[in-house]
Amino acid sequence: MDWHIIIAAVIKIVVFVFLVTLPMVAMSVWAERRVSAAIQDRVGPNRVGPFGLLQAVADGIKFLLKEDFTPNHVNKFYFWLAPALTMVPALLTCAVLPFGSQLFGEKMVIADLDVGPLFVFSIASLTVYGIVLAGWSSNSKYSFLGGVRSTSQMISYEISLGLSIVPLIMIYGELNLGRIVQEQAINGWALLPLWGEGLSLKGFILAIPIFISFIIFTTSMFAETNRLPFDLPECETELVAGYHTEYSSMKFALFFLGEYAAMIIGSGLAVTLFLGGWSLPFGWLAPSGIDAEIPWWHGLIHIGTYFAKVIGFILFFIVVRWTLPRFRYDQLMRLGWVFFFEIALFNVVLTAILLAIFK
Amino acid sequence: MxxxxxxxxxxxxxxxxxxxxxxxxxxxxxxxxxxxxxxxxxxxxxxxxKWDEHLPEHYRGAPALVTDEHDRERCVACQLCEFICPPRAITIKPEEIPGDDKWAKVEKRPRTFDIDMIRCIYCGLCEEVCPEQAIFLRKDYAITGTSRAEMVHDKEKLYQIGGVRVGLVNKWNELK
Structure with a gap:
């Protein structure tokens, strides 16, 4: 047994998941409230700590101390299981995201899997079970409608989400997220092929299907995380709170945080696949190969770059939420099945043709 | 159409x-x-x-009792405000003014005058009904307390908020 690997993995899990991602979840709730307030000419939470930064702590304490009420008419076992099933898959997907290049010769990814995106999609699709079980076991009409809506929405959009990254995988010929990012660091980000081998006719032409993929991927990600403009599962004006209507205290908080965790992971995946992950633009400080030695401060800069990009993407999520109105349900289904599914399929064929032309 | x-x-x-x-x-x-x-x-x-200096003239805050220019409490304990008060926030216990008092001819004054500020709805009917112009709605709006008892304004507190108002009615003035 190689203790070195286990200890390194444990340190990475503790630091990346518990010390960075979970606080980021809490902080993104605060950011959401502050940004939405600014957009609506309000102030937002600014009392707890400097700029209200400790609001997340206050909220957490509040959620823990509130009465944890289980209604009599629910199916207790599934009612208790559902919140965990929402939060856990969201955090599990952290495992394959490369959040940095290397630090002291150690790859900055918890599990360096060769099936990265497949792992993410297979685990992320488990989130739907949490929502279905919550909606079903709550035994109330609002939860039930929310659960049903959420199920059909997530299943519909998972298809276009999965299909949208197929062109990318075809272009890179690679399923290891770490090596995809390394390739982007040297030869230009998928969406911004302006240096290395990307700066060529082939790079520019291939950017067209990647751009289409990016739009489908991002929109499907909005639908997958149940956020506006696709927040039909919990649309407050119709369904009280949707699938988590009957939940209170920390169980509600788990749903709430699970949604934000899914948002962070989704942003992380989008950044990794389309925006070059931890790499700086124009090949600055890019390691020459996946196993090349780099100084520790390069590693730290790469980690910082990754989180800066993720935070930027989260802010984009937040601004979109407070900009767009909600879709009607039939529009949502039509968009998913009639447009995105076909466009994604067409995009795969287009990429194949382009790759055949530019061998 | x-x-x-x-x-x-x-x-x-x-x-x-x-x-x-x-x-x-x-x-x-x-x-x-x-x-x-x-x-x-x-x-x-x-x-x-705070916005206090911008409060309009007609602002209705906490009701309070006032004294006149001779330091006499204006209230004669007629209890009209107690009767008109829609949420029944006012409780008055009247007493007779003893004969050797300077204001003996007024005959009546409140022994206790309590306004329950949890009940008060700031409607201003007490001010409107008062024949002696003894009760007024002031601009105090931040009425807080940590217990129900603290939220009941007694006579002392009401005069403290109200203060002195001069030259309104001169019915009881010695000079007349």
Whole structure:
């Protein structure tokens, strides 16, 4: 047994998941409230700590101390299981995201899997079970409608989400997220092929299907995380709170945080696949190969770059939420099945043709 | 008569919904920038900043009792305010003014005068009904307490809020 690997993995899990991602979840709730307030000419939470930064702590304490009420008419076992099933898959997907290049010769990814995106999609699709079980076991009409809506929405959009990254995988010929990012660091980000081998006719032409993929991927990600403009599962004006209507205290908080965790992971995946992950633009400080030695401060800069990009993407999520109105349900289904599914399929064929032309 | 709303005919790129996203984001980000650069200021940070000097003349805050220029309490304990008070917030226990008192001819005064500020709805009927102009609604609005008992304003507290008001009615004035 190689203790070195286990200890390194444990340190990475503790630091990346518990010390960075979970606080980021809490902080993104605060950011959401502050940004939405600014957009609506309000102030937002600014009392707890400097700029209200400790609001997340206050909220957490509040959620823990509130009465944890289980209604009599629910199916207790599934009612208790559902919140965990929402939060856990969201955090599990952290495992394959490369959040940095290397630090002291150690790859900055918890599990360096060769099936990265497949792992993410297979685990992320488990989130739907949490929502279905919550909606079903709550035994109330609002939860039930929310659960049903959420199920059909997530299943519909998972298809276009999965299909949208197929062109990318075809272009890179690679399923290891770490090596995809390394390739982007040297030869230009998928969406911004302006240096290395990307700066060529082939790079520019291939950017067209990647751009289409990016739009489908991002929109499907909005639908997958149940956020506006696709927040039909919990649309407050119709369904009280949707699938988590009957939940209170920390169980509600788990749903709430699970949604934000899914948002962070989704942003992380989008950044990794389309925006070059931890790499700086124009090949600055890019390691020459996946196993090349780099100084520790390069590693730290790469980690910082990754989180800066993720935070930027989260802010984009937040601004979109407070900009767009909600879709009607039939529009949502039509968009998913009639447009995105076909466009994604067409995009795969287009990429194949382009790759055949530019061998 | 039915009104037919003419829907605008969208061009193909408008139907893509993506330009609308950026038009919308220009609006929302415009608000974001203007509030962050403090160009627009809407919210008043309440406990630190207050609006007290802008309160209108007709503002109805906490009701209070007043004394006149001779330091006599104006209230004659007629209990009209107690009867008219819609939420029954006022409780008065009248007493007779003893004969050797300077104001013996007034005959009656309140022994206790309690206003339950949890009940008070700041309607101002007590002020309107008072024949002696003894009770007024002042501009105090932040009435707080940590217990129910603390929220009951007794006579002493009511005179403390009310203070002195001069030259309103001179019915009991010695000079007349």
């Amino acid at each position: 039915a009104i037919i709303v003419q829907r605008p005919k969208l061009k193909w790129w408008e139907q893509l919904y993506i330009p609308a996203l950026f038009i919308g984001m220009r609006v929302t980000l415009g608000h974001l920038v203007s509030i962050l650069s403090r160009k627009t200021k809407v919210t008043m940070q309440y406990p630190e900043e």
